[in-house]
Amino acid sequence: MFDLVQKNKTAVQVVLGLVSLGLVVGFGIGGYSAFHDSEPYLAKVGSTLITERELAEAVGNRNVPDNMKPSLVAQLVSQQLLQEEARGLRMVATDESLRELIATIPAFQVDGKFDPKRYKELLANQQMTPEMFQARLKQDIVARQLIGGFSQAAIVSSAVQGRVEKMLGERREVQLAFLGADAFLKGMSVTDEEIKQYYDANQSEFKMPEMVKLEYLVLSQAALASGQQVSDAEIQKFFDENKEKIGKPLAEVKSQIKDLLKMQKSQAAFRDKAREFNEIVYQKADSLKPAAEAFNLQILKSDWVSRESAKERELSNPKIAEAVFSDDVLNKKHNSEAIEVSQGVMVAARVVEHKPEQVLPLADVSAKVADKLKMEKAVKKAQEDGVAKLKALQEGQGVNLAWSPAKALARAEAHGLDDEQIKAIFRVGTDKLPGYAGTEVKGKGYVFFKVAKVLPADQLPAEGKLQMADALAQMYGQVALDGYLEALRKQIKVEYKLAPSKSQEK
Structure with a gap:
């Protein structure tokens, strides 16, 4: 189980917002709702679209610089290819293995033991429900099981290993x-x-980007779940229907069942709430106050936001910048539409202050x-x-x-x-x-x-030789994996709107 935790550590860190741009993206593609049926995409793997939204979610909803997008999109394409292959091979991660993995993750523990409350709080901080997290982690586990076969199958000769040990050990x-x-x-x-020549030749260095300050509302499924009412009768019914699977007295699992039922109710209600939210901010386009009152939301205020960056996490999605710098929102002073910035989180914004782009004198x-x-x-x-x-x-x-x-x-x-x-x-x-x-x-x-x-290099102990053999096997396995992914690209249609280089595809 320790190996499983180590191999999936990156995936967990992505969810908890602990990785930055440039690191390997841990999760695959989760698909998206009917709100985005016509959304432009960056790449297409089979029938699955990889959009700006999926890219932003994969890196913790941070803004992704354009020069990094091809590499990150290529990683997401490779992961989706592996998931398509895993589905074809009927590979699955069992619920039991998933529970064991989650229970051993230190971030979810208090005093060395898994703590359900901390688990839910950390996920809620990332606008994610346990069901969302578990579904994505399952995808990641299966993909890594598929990848693991390549490093395990690679064989490195003792002569090659000896030369590498000598070179690296010197x-x-x-x-x-x-x-x-x-x-x-x-x-x-x-x-x-x-000085004047440099200034004239490098005007871009002295440009202050166009910026806005915003008022905005955040409607989240996690917050909606906390307000759902669940009766004792509903809890009892769920327990009776799942007694054999649960295997514990009701008193021990009552709070967990209650939270699960709340989330199920919120999932059913959130789409309707999101549609109603969007209708209000559109119809009452001159103010966010009607929507705030209808949904009991606080109107939040942002720092300066540019097309490239925002300090507030909810405003870092590229679609927010696209909306607030549009003519309708920026110049006509209307509310933006309700934008899904991450799964289960909708944001509507309006401009309250504007600074045009300028070159410093x-x-x-x-x-x-x-x-x-x-x-x-x-x-x-x-x-x-x-x-x-x-x-x-x-x-x-x-x-x-x-x-x-x-x-x-x-x-x-x-x-x-x-x-x-x-x-x-x-x-x-x-x-x-x-x-x-x-x-x-x-x-x-x-x-x-x-x-x-x-x-000269010291003689490696037996344990060191095993570690070296494993590292070399992984290197050789990566070469084999690259070939496997190339074969999958020939079987599963991959279409790029943002074309990566050949090296990035690997």
Whole structure:
């Protein structure tokens, strides 16, 4: 069960809002309601559409920059392909395995034990019901079961593993020295003409985006569920009909049954409430007050909202920005339509304050531009000086640098160094030591590396060899999985409206 929790940790974190853009998306596609039958889509897998709404939900309803969308959409397409295949193979996650998994998730525990109240509270904070969470987690478990077969089937030869162990285990004793731009900054100067040229050529840097402040209402299914009434007779009836499955006395499960029945009632009522909510904000378009009074909602006020971002979670959905910057809402001062920003959450908004896009005047940014240009010149000077000093070191000349204490580094132990710096260190020839390497540090200067000693790889213990074999099997398995996904794309029609690159499709 521990392995199952570890493999599904990403999925759980997505629901709890703990991952940020750039991480692997954990959940598949949940489909969407009749409100979105005509919604434009980013990709289509079989008959399942991947829309902006699904993309936003997959990353915790955060706004997704355009340059990241192709990669994230490609991940969602791959996940949906696996789910389609799992359905075809009749693979399912049992209710028992799901309950066991949820009970072992630390976020849902109090004093080391699963706590139903905390479980519901955390999900409610994400505008999600237990039923929604469990349905999505089931999808994720099944997809990961399908993926797991590839890493388990991969076989790596002992010779290949031995070479990898030797390469990764080798360590080099390294000292660092840094030549920073600050050492050259005092000698740098810029002219008014240079400042003006930069300002004219980079107007986009000084643009303040168009922004609005909003009043808005939030109608949520979770809040609706809390107001539902459930009688003792209804609880008794449910218990009697499911007594064998429950297997506990009514007194022990009464509160859980009550919550379940509340949610079932709210699911049946929410669609009607959402439609009524939309009708009121549309028909009474000059104010949100009628809808607020009809549904006993508080009119909330936002901070400044741009087309790209909003501080308030409910307003981060791209469809909100599309609506509030439309002519009808922005210029005619009407309410927006009721927008489903996540499953079971509707938002209606209106503009109360507006700032048009503007370019800050040169006088306001002149000092900032001057500082930037001086730093750019200082960085360039430091890097040129660094290249010259490295050449002198490699030719055996003495160079006055402040070297750090020696530290043993391995390829897999970055210690704050980037990939290019690690590569530079391990490209140093070992026939004559010390050897030297150096790289530019973007925007900062130049860094030198002195390799004084090579330390051969230690013999891995048995447990380490098993871990290495597992890691290599996963790498080989990923190659096999990429091929499998490519085959699925030929069987299941995939259509992109937002076309990813070939590397992103994998």
